[in-house]
Amino acid sequence: MASTITGRPVVQITGLHKAFGDNHVLKGIDLTIHEREVVCVIGPSGSGKSTLLRCVNLLERPTVGSVQVLGVEMTDRDVNIDKVRTHVGMVFQQFNLFPHKTVLGNLVLAQVKVLKRSTEEATAIALRNLEQVGLAERQAAYPSQLSGGQQQRVAIARALSMDPKLMLFDEPTSALDPELVGDVLAVMRDLAQAGMTMMVVTHEMAFARDVGDRVVFMDDGMIVEDGPAAQVITNPRTERARVFLHRVLHPTEVDDAELGQTDEIRAQAHPPAQRSRGLLPGGHGDAAVGPLKHKDH
Amino acid sequence: MSHDAVTTSPGELDLSSPGRMSPRQRANLTRGIQYGILVLVVILVAAKLDWQSFNDNFLSLEAVRKVGGRVPRALGNTLIYTLCAFILSLSLGLVLALMKLSQVTVYRWLATAYIEFFRGLPALMVVFAVGYGVPLALGVKLPNNITLKVALALGMVSAAYLAESLRAGIQAVPKGQVEAARSLGMSHGQTMVSVVIPQAIRIVLPPVTNEIILLTKDTSLCYVLGLTTAEYELAKQAREVLKEPNGGITAFFLIGACYLIITLPLGFLVRRMERSFGKAK
Numbered sequence: 371m372a373s374t375i376t377g378r379p380v381v382q383i384t385g386l387h388k389a390f391g392d393n394h395v396l397k398g399i400d401l402t403i404h405e406r407e408v409v410c411v412i413g414p415s416g417s418g419k420s421t422l423l424r425c426v427n428l429l430e431r432p433t434v435g436s437v438q439v440l441g442v443e444m445t446d447r448d449v450n451i452d453k454v455r456t457h458v459g460m461v462f463q464q465f466n467l468f469p470h471k472t473v474l475g476n477l478v479l480a481q482v483k484v485l486k487r488s489t490e491e492a493t494a495i496a497l498r499n500l501e502q503v504g505l506a507e508r509q510a511a512y513p514s515q516l517s518g519g520q521q522q523r524v525a526i527a528r529a530l531s532m533d534p535k536l537m538l539f540d541e542p543t544s545a546l547d548p549e550l551v552g553d554v555l556a557v558m559r560d561l562a563q564a565g566m567t568m569m570v571v572t573h574e575m576a577f578a579r580d581v582g583d584r585v586v587f588m589d590d591g592m593i594v595e596d597g598p599a600a601q602v603i604t605n606p607r608t609e610r611a612r613v614f615l616h617r618v619l620h621p622t623e624v625d626d627a628e629l630g631q632t633d634e635i636r637a638q639a640h641p642p643a644q645r646s647r648g649l650l651p652g653g654h655g656d657a658a659v660g661p662l663k664h665k666d667h
Numbered sequence: 668m669s670h671d672a673v674t675t676s677p678g679e680l681d682l683s684s685p686g687r688m689s690p691r692q693r694a695n696l697t698r699g700i701q702y703g704i705l706v707l708v709v710i711l712v713a714a715k716l717d718w719q720s721f722n723d724n725f726l727s728l729e730a731v732r733k734v735g736g737r738v739p740r741a742l743g744n745t746l747i748y749t750l751c752a753f754i755l756s757l758s759l760g761l762v763l764a765l766m767k768l769s770q771v772t773v774y775r776w777l778a779t780a781y782i783e784f785f786r787g788l789p790a791l792m793v794v795f796a797v798g799y800g801v802p803l804a805l806g807v808k809l810p811n812n813i814t815l816k817v818a819l820a821l822g823m824v825s826a827a828y829l830a831e832s833l834r835a836g837i838q839a840v841p842k843g844q845v846e847a848a849r850s851l852g853m854s855h856g857q858t859m860v861s862v863v864i865p866q867a868i869r870i871v872l873p874p875v876t877n878e879i880i881l882l883t884k885d886t887s888l889c890y891v892l893g894l895t896t897a898e899y900e901l902a903k904q905a906r907e908v909l910k911e912p913n914g915g916i917t918a919f920f921l922i923g924a925c926y927l928i929i930t931l932p933l934g935f936l937v938r939r940m941e942r943s944f945g946k947a948k
């Protein structure tokens with residue numbers, strides 16, 4: 371992926387705040403995602419990643435600020451939100467396939483109901499997308515008969531069947547058994563290589579580094595770092611990102627003295643310039659991230 | 668935390684409890700006692716029963732022959748009354764459930780008021796009201812059709828119960844299902860019809876079955892409307908039979924058993940449906 375960004379902006383977020391009652395979850399987010407760009411969002415649990423993603427297709431309504439998707443102001447109360455959503459695919463951590471429909475039924479439903487395609491056309495498109503995620507032969511199965519990895523690939527195919535211009539992923543591999551993660555990531559990488567604009571919340575650092583054009587590090591409702599994927603992951607500028615990445619990449623090395631320190635660090639606007647030991651020594655980052663297994667279908 | 672446990676050598680649990688039965692022995696004993704009681708009761712009943720009188724009253728073939736011809740029509744009427752009442756109950760119950768879940772406060776109030784009102788009244792009073800009270804009070808003249816009146820009265824009562832079950836079923840469908848459908852561009856209505864309600868139906872199948880069975884039995888209340896012979900349902904027919912000389916209790920029980928002819932297959936059907944839903948869950 372070239373990091374030179376030329377495409378039109380697909381998502382333009384400015385001054386976005388979101389509060390649930392007294393809980394101020396997003397505190398002024400500015401983010402632009404261009405056509406064909408893959409932006410990975412990383413950060414500690416509870417930092418507001420999902421909320422940010424859900425503000426893009428308005429599953430959450432922003433409290434303050436502007437969210438423009440494909441040139442449409444999403445916060446405008448009179449916007450035809452259903453129409454915009456047909457262009458924005460979303461993939462959930464828990465798959466959320468329709469359990470009462472077969473795999474094919476899952477892919478056909480919205481095409482027929484929303485896009486008013488004929489059943490034949492919708493079926494043909496569905497099968498093409500199932501082919502793409504390697505599950506054409508499971509079209510008659512019910513979701514409960516599939517593994518988590520297969521369900522998530524069906525969910526991706528379901529979103530793709532609407533011919534979206536933007537795909538949102540919310541920790542798509544976090545609910546999967548480790549050996550099933552690779553298949554889903556491979557599908558996502560193929561999609562990225564085909565030129566799809568993607569916003570991916572993930573803890574898969576190898577994926578973020580290898581497939582992402584940009585990585586956005588969020589903490590406490592703010593974007594703390596935003597830069598080229600390799601740079602943010604292997605050589606973060608801020609202490610907060612360094613601590614987070616160290617904990618994700620070396621989970622067994624968190625020692626007792628460090629427990630709870632993320633909270634401390636978060637509380638300090640400018641963390642101490644140096645710590646007793648380097649948390650992410652240069653050069654070791656690559657080894658820790660590891661290669662992304664290539665998998666062909 | 669006894670000292671014994673500590674002093675036992677490692678790898679050897681001391682399980683000996685002198686004078687006590689093992690759990691398996693105790694379970695066997697309990698089961699033996701239960702069978703014993705059953706056998707005892709059967710023997711006592713058989714000994715105390717006046718078999719001659721039992722045969723005359725319960726197994727009189729003559730009585731069966733006498734009423735047999737009238738049973739199918741009564742059974743058919745019960746079925747029709749139940750079916751019509753259930754159709755109204757389901758439609759109205761679904762509307763009430765959606766009203767209770769509505770964003771519009773007034774709809775929620777109206778639905779709650781309706782449900783509380785009709786749950787609180789005895790069904791018999793509602794049948795009476797529909798038959799006599801309301802036409803008098805409001806000056807509306809219902810067509811003199813028993814099926815319509817029964818369906819209206821029982822359907823309105825049953826809808827109040829069903830609405831609560833349906834609402835609970837709809838709310839039990841995970842939020843992620845709605846989000847998935849909405850993120851595909853489906854409208855609120857499309858999501859309800861194609862995603863939420865089909866899944867809610869699976870959830871509410873047992874309480875809805877219950878409601879049908881209750882309705883079947885409640886059709887017996889329609890006697891207060893004054894039925895012609897052709898309109899008799901099972902319970903009314905049974906009462907008439909009892910009045911006849913030497914009609915005997917046989918015919919009465921025969922007609923009673925007809926209720927089971929309705930409810931037993933229904934239960935069977937529902938269990939089969941639940942099993943077939945199994946993999947689509």
Ligand SMILES: Nc1ncnc2c1ncn2[C@@H]1O[C@H](COP(=O)(O)OP(=O)(O)O)[C@@H](O)[C@H]1O
Binds near residue numbers: 395
């Ligand atoms: N629907 C909601 N209602 C109330 N609070 C919410 C809701 N969704 C998220 N939150 C709160 O917002 C914060 C950020 O959540 P989230 O965006 O899910 O974080 P992340 O995805 O980074 O783990 C959390 O404190 C969470 O409790």
Ligand SMILES: [Mg+2]
Binds near residue numbers: 419541
């Ligand atoms: Mg999240």
